[in-house]
Amino acid sequence: MTEVKINISDLKSEGGDLVEELANYLKEKTQADVHTSTSDIIIKGDEETVSRGYLRVLLRKFLHKQELKDYFRVIGGKENALVVKEIKITKEE
Numbered sequence: 001m002t003e004v005k006i007n008i009s010d011l012k013s014e015g016g017d018l019v020e021e022l023a024n025y026l027k028e029k030t031q032a033d034v035h036t037s038t039s040d041i042i043i044k045g046d047e048e049t050v051s052r053g054y055l056r057v058l059l060r061k062f063l064h065k066q067e068l069k070d071y072f073r074v075i076g077g078k079e080n081a082l083v084v085k086e087i088k089i090t091k092e093e
Contacts, residue, residue: 002050006059007077009039010086018066025062026055056082 008019023041027034032045043050059074059082070087077083 001044002047003042003044003080004050004052004055005077005081006041006043006055007039007081007083008041011072011084012039013086014068021066022059022062026058029058030055052076052080052082059084 008022011022012019019036019041023034023036026032026041026043030043030045030049032043032050035042035044043055048054056074056076060069063069063072063074063084072084073087075083075085
């Protein structure tokens with residue numbers, strides 16, 4: 001049994017519905033236990049279905065589908081953790 005945490009604190013600013021959609025999307029694709037807390041989504045399941053690489057691809061697909069790919073990116077956190085981070089847009093003068 002593997003457990004992966006996804007930090008979604010930056011994504012929360014887009015609204016609670018988006019977090020619920022993401023949780024449902026991950027549950028549908030991985031067939032694993034998906035729990036949401038205040039700033040994390042925790043996924044528990046088999047080694048193959050909840051590997052960090054596979055979850056990273058699913059998160060990217062979700063962001064693309066929601067047209068948020070230009071504003072957020074997925075980076076690796078600590079061991080068995082991923083972070084959905086807001087992209088800082090710098091203004092050129």
